[in-house]
Amino acid sequence: MTDLTFLFQEMAKCLFVGYRALTVNETPVSCLIEDIETNEILSIGYNYTNISLNGTKHAEFIAVKRLRDSNLNIDFGKVRLIVSVEPCIMCASFLRQLGIGEVVYGCSNDRFGGNGTVLPIHSDPNLPQEPYCSYGGILRSEAIQLLRNFYIQENESAPQPKIKKNKDIENKKFPTNKFNLTKDQFVEHYGKERLPVYESGEYEITPIVGKGYSLNEIISLKDLKDIPFLEEELGEVNEEVVNEFFDLFFDVGEDGRVNYGKTIRKYNAKKRHHEE
Amino acid sequence: MGRKATKEALEHVDLVNGTLYNSLKQIRVDCKGDNGDLPILVSVWCCQIDTKQTQKLASLIRDYINPYDDVSLTHLKRFSREEGKAMKLKSIICSTEFLETKEDVCEFIKEYSDIQIETMHELNVPRFPPPTREISQKWSSAYWPVSWKGNPNHQFLNSVEIDIEYVRNLIHSLKEIEKESNSISASIFVNQENKIQCTTKCYSHNDPFQHSIMQGIEQVSLEEQKKRKDLSTSKQDRSNYLCQNMTVFSSHEPCVMCCMALVHSRISRLIYLRSSPSSGGLETNYQLGDREGLNWKFEIWKWIDRKSESNVASSDELLSNPINY
Numbered sequence: 001m002t003d004l005t006f007l008f009q010e011m012a013k014c015l016f017v018g019y020r021a022l023t024v025n026e027t028p029v030s031c032l033i034e035d036i037e038t039n040e041i042l043s044i045g046y047n048y049t050n051i052s053l054n055g056t057k058h059a060e061f062i063a064v065k066r067l068r069d070s071n072l073n074i075d076f077g078k079v080r081l082i083v084s085v086e087p088c089i090m091c092a093s094f095l096r097q098l099g100i101g102e103v104v105y106g107c108s109n110d111r112f113g114g115n116g117t118v119l120p121i122h123s124d125p126n127l128p129q130e131p132y133c134s135y136g137g138i139l140r141s142e143a144i145q146l147l148r149n150f151y152i153q154e155n156e157s158a159p160q161p162k163i164k165k166n167k168d169i170e171n172k173k174f175p176t177n178k179f180n181l182t183k184d185q186f187v188e189h190y191g192k193e194r195l196p197v198y199e200s201g202e203y204e205i206t207p208i209v210g211k212g213y214s215l216n217e218i219i220s221l222k223d224l225k226d227i228p229f230l231e232e233e234l235g236e237v238n239e240e241v242v243n244e245f246f247d248l249f250f251d252v253g254e255d256g257r258v259n260y261g262k263t264i265r266k267y268n269a270k271k272r273h274h275e276e
Numbered sequence: 277m278g279r280k281a282t283k284e285a286l287e288h289v290d291l292v293n294g295t296l297y298n299s300l301k302q303i304r305v306d307c308k309g310d311n312g313d314l315p316i317l318v319s320v321w322c323c324q325i326d327t328k329q330t331q332k333l334a335s336l337i338r339d340y341i342n343p344y345d346d347v348s349l350t351h352l353k354r355f356s357r358e359e360g361k362a363m364k365l366k367s368i369i370c371s372t373e374f375l376e377t378k379e380d381v382c383e384f385i386k387e388y389s390d391i392q393i394e395t396m397h398e399l400n401v402p403r404f405p406p407p408t409r410e411i412s413q414k415w416s417s418a419y420w421p422v423s424w425k426g427n428p429n430h431q432f433l434n435s436v437e438i439d440i441e442y443v444r445n446l447i448h449s450l451k452e453i454e455k456e457s458n459s460i461s462a463s464i465f466v467n468q469e470n471k472i473q474c475t476t477k478c479y480s481h482n483d484p485f486q487h488s489i490m491q492g493i494e495q496v497s498l499e500e501q502k503k504r505k506d507l508s509t510s511k512q513d514r515s516n517y518l519c520q521n522m523t524v525f526s527s528h529e530p531c532v533m534c535c536m537a538l539v540h541s542r543i544s545r546l547i548y549l550r551s552s553p554s555s556g557g558l559e560t561n562y563q564l565g566d567r568e569g570l571n572w573k574f575e576i577w578k579w580i581d582r583k584s585e586s587n588v589a590s591s592d593e594l595l596s597n598p599i600n601y
Contacts (some may be wrong), residue, residue, distance in 0.1 A: 092532075118569060224596035
């Protein structure tokens with residue numbers, strides 16, 4: 001049976017980086033670059049478009065630049081990218097030109113997704129450079145919920161009062177779980193026993209089949225404190241911050257469905273802490 | 277290329293070939309697919325009202341929906357008669373992207389008006405204006421009454437405002453820059469007032485960071501950062517958003533990454549010299565920049581004028597090597 005606990009841990013760290021970026025008013029899209037062999041985190045990145053006034057400063061670009069600045073001869077074929085949202089068309093092309101080893105993402109990117117949702121830049125045989133392997137759905141509902149926490153903020157700070165939209169994200173359901181994979185590819189990454197997730201679209205991938213999870217069981221304060229570059233760039237990581245992060249998300253039950261029973265909170269930029 | 281101006285075309289416009297001044301060729305998705313059988317559809321909320329409510333609903337749509345709905349529905353007639361129901365009208369309220377559920381629509385209408393909606397359902401209608409009168413009639417009977425306001429691309433071509441002498445000069449500069457710097461490709465970013473914002477050269481396409489478009493976007497952002505830090509900069513000068521309203525001149529069809537970077541940067545217009553077989557993100561692959569579904573589009577033109585560059589024609593040969601990123 002395919003145990004995905006490791007990928008869930010890495011994606012949880014990745015989402016935490018995104019959460020910290022949210023606190024400096026950036027879109028909470030984030031990534032980790034890891035050595036495929038040792039699993040060491042070599043670099044992190046988070047959306048930096050608002051601060052830099054540059055619409056191309058996506059998490060992937062920040063992480064790659066950091067890594068390359070420290071090691072000019074890095075072989076990107078030996079690294080794995082863990083990214084909270086499916087890379088956009090620009091980033092997908094960028095990663096392919098670099099020769100990235102592997103991409104694992106959280107939720108799909110309905111508007112700009114370049115790993116199959118809008119365009120299959122990672123695999124299109126008409127493009128130069130070798131295709132790369134990419135699969136998503138790890139902590140998918142959490143990645144979506146994190147983005148929702150950003151979009152409700154954006155509406156509040158819009159220059160002209162916009163028409164009110166639904167801000168009730170605590171009760172909002174999640175879209176159908178779709179994979180940009182063939183059935184065989186799905187089985188290769190997630191195992192045959194998870195095929196119902198692929199086929200129904202109603203369940204989430206879980207670390208272990210038949211068991212649910214809470215984010216706080218997957219990672220600890222120490223794991224998060226150990227993420228390189230994070231504290232010096234986005235502030236101290238302590239118990240309070242980590243608990244606020246955990247409070248944003250529902251649990252997933254053993255049936256693979258999001259358990260809407262938990263009372264979650266949402267992030268409020270004005271107060272810089274959560275509201276009920 | 278012979279000019280085949282039709283009656284409705286302006287002097288410098290060739291509607292058939294999509295060229296301006298015999299120098300700029302419009303690069304867009306081949307429209308042969310628009311044969312009228314299968315328009316791209318979009319889902320909208322359609323309701324039935326009493327004719328007495330028409331005025332109120334029309335103002336609600338005008339004031340509170342059209343300015344905010346990302347899906348433009350202005351090519352559709354907003355109201356349609358209900359057959360066999362003298363006092364009833366059908367109306368398109370908004371896209372289902374704007375208001376996702378029936379409950380959202382009801383709540384919205386209640387909040388901004390006192391209109392009584394009798395029934396409501398989802399409906400698929402053509403997303404874009406029809407290319408010909410015949411197609412508009414077909415669509416009207418198959419989906420929903422569509423307005424015919426002329427071929428949208430012909431209207432677009434006639435409406436383009438472009439200072440062709442300025443473009444010619446910039447193209448000349450671009451070629452000079454390439455020649456002098458011995459670079460593989462080069463770009464020039466120009467703002468709304470035709471002021472050059474930056475000029476960038478690329479020496480290695482193996483490094484995506486070095487592509488001239490990526491460098492240009494970076495330079496524009498650094499300049500803007502500097503401006504905003506400088507307190508003497510006027511408020512208006514601080515409010516530039518990314519590369520909005522800029523024209524980018526590029527020696528080559530940008531690669532997929534660079535094209536999407538231009539979409540993210542919200543440029544207005546791209547003018548390029550040479551295609552990039554296999555790596556390009558426009559005519560070669562995907563037509564990014566003029567593609568439905570992405571949240572931004574820009575004009576795409578290819579410079580096809582060779583005559584005016586006769587003085588540099590010999591070096592033109594040398595420069596015309598396409599690139600593969």
